[in-house]
Amino acid sequence: MEKVLVKLKEVYPLSGAALGKLIAKLQALSLPKGYILVREGTVANKLYFMEKGIARSFCYKDGKEITFWFGAEGSFISSYNGYIANKPGYGTIELLEDCILFSIDQASMQALFQTDLELANWGRKLAELELIKTEQLLISQLFKTAHEKYQDLLAENPGLLQRVQLGHIASYLGVTQVTLSRIRTKMK
Amino acid sequence: MEKVLVKLKEVYPLSGAALGKLIAKLQALSLPKGYILVREGTVANKLYFMEKGIARSFCYKDGKEITFWFGAEGSFISSYNGYIANKPGYGTIELLEDCILFSIDQASMQALFQTDLELANWGRKLAELELIKTEQLLISQLFKTAHEKYQDLLAENPGLLQRVQLGHIASYLGVTQVTLSRIRTKMK
DNA sequence: GCTTTCTTTTAACAAATGTTAAAAAGTAGT
DNA sequence: ACTACTTTTTAACATTTGTTAAAAGAAAGC
Numbered sequence: 347m348e349k350v351l352v353k354l355k356e357v358y359p360l361s362g363a364a365l366g367k368l369i370a371k372l373q374a375l376s377l378p379k380g381y382i383l384v385r386e387g388t389v390a391n392k393l394y395f396m397e398k399g400i401a402r403s404f405c406y407k408d409g410k411e412i413t414f415w416f417g418a419e420g421s422f423i424s425s426y427n428g429y430i431a432n433k434p435g436y437g438t439i440e441l442l443e444d445c446i447l448f449s450i451d452q453a454s455m456q457a458l459f460q461t462d463l464e465l466a467n468w469g470r471k472l473a474e475l476e477l478i479k480t481e482q483l484l485i486s487q488l489f490k491t492a493h494e495k496y497q498d499l500l501a502e503n504p505g506l507l508q509r510v511q512l513g514h515i516a517s518y519l520g521v522t523q524v525t526l527s528r529i530r531t532k533m534k
Numbered sequence: 535m536e537k538v539l540v541k542l543k544e545v546y547p548l549s550g551a552a553l554g555k556l557i558a559k560l561q562a563l564s565l566p567k568g569y570i571l572v573r574e575g576t577v578a579n580k581l582y583f584m585e586k587g588i589a590r591s592f593c594y595k596d597g598k599e600i601t602f603w604f605g606a607e608g609s610f611i612s613s614y615n616g617y618i619a620n621k622p623g624y625g626t627i628e629l630l631e632d633c634i635l636f637s638i639d640q641a642s643m644q645a646l647f648q649t650d651l652e653l654a655n656w657g658r659k660l661a662e663l664e665l666i667k668t669e670q671l672l673i674s675q676l677f678k679t680a681h682e683k684y685q686d687l688l689a690e691n692p693g694l695l696q697r698v699q700l701g702h703i704a705s706y707l708g709v710t711q712v713t714l715s716r717i718r719t720k721m722k
Numbered sequence: 723g724c725t726t727t728c729t730t731t732t733a734a735c736a737a738a739t740g741t742t743a744a745a746a747a748g749t750a751g752t
Numbered sequence: 753a754c755t756a757c758t759t760t761t762t763a764a765c766a767t768t769t770g771t772t773a774a775a776a777g778a779a780a781g782c
Binding site: 405414425427430431436437459460461462463466467469470473474475476477478480481482483484485487488489517518520526 | 593595600602612615618619624625647648650651654655657660661662663664665666668669670671672673675676705706707
Binding site: 492525 | 768769770772781
């Protein structure tokens, strides 16, 4: 229970009491590589924290999988459409390695938000931070070429390539695996 | 002061008292077409509400403008990087028509969040709703062709075409204006 | 060590999109 | 109605990316 504590506090400063309430609701999970944490189209109202391992979110498009998100150690993971809006999520979340996760269900979260000002602000800050991260992803998706996005990925997250198949990364960059392979060849 | 009231309440149910505190901080603005609400690279820590009119956010890429967002009546508008993280925003926000807006500055907002549980939850809900909207945009950007995205835009927001130049819409869809023109021709 | 299977690269061709420039259509002001 | 200006469409060609299939390489099981 190392990283999760650090990251929970990083989101928004919490008193010991508030942090304790949050931690009390956490459930530890140890799940194997290949495990489907959330299945597309189901309402999954849990928030996860990745303590160890890596996961991805993907959708199906014409029978092919398109990865739109990776979450490694220190990431919050959720089908936000389920967690936030109680609606079916549009992605499947798959574990790409054996993982240790912590989960908290939305109902417990809501109960805390309704009664604790600090935690309500913690929840606000979490959503805000995820929002600017997502907006940043959207913008780079819109105005960078696959080549640039690949270079950015290399710079920001060099370890990812050693842990994730190129096919997943290709769809994440918005291109086919063949195109990504061509990009890599050019960069040698 | 019609739409703003409805939308503020839609985000999260508020008591009269809490709503009153929020409204007390609102400033009405009437600004002309072409006005730059936020300039790229500056820290703009205000949240706006569009009462009447329409705006866009855009970045420069190789000297060309790329629009990544439109906000018409009923939209919340902000450089979230400034409003949330107090960092320079990556987009310029330009008014595309004469607009009536309401603004509230981040400091006032923070003060309310720190003292009022209802408003802290209101702020949380606002960020959460913006998050799932942005995530939806990102996914459609990743796994839809320009043709599909244009059709979606027509279906979801038919009025936009009458109010916004095609060049802006083209960059929003992630293609050049020439390509959008070709798509439109094919659809006739 | 040798299959067997999965992943990545390469090749050849087709389709889509970008680039540049010109033409056409639409607007606004006089 | 005319001009000046802006926006949209069209055309021709270059470039990029997609598609399909095969080859090469890497990993896993026996």
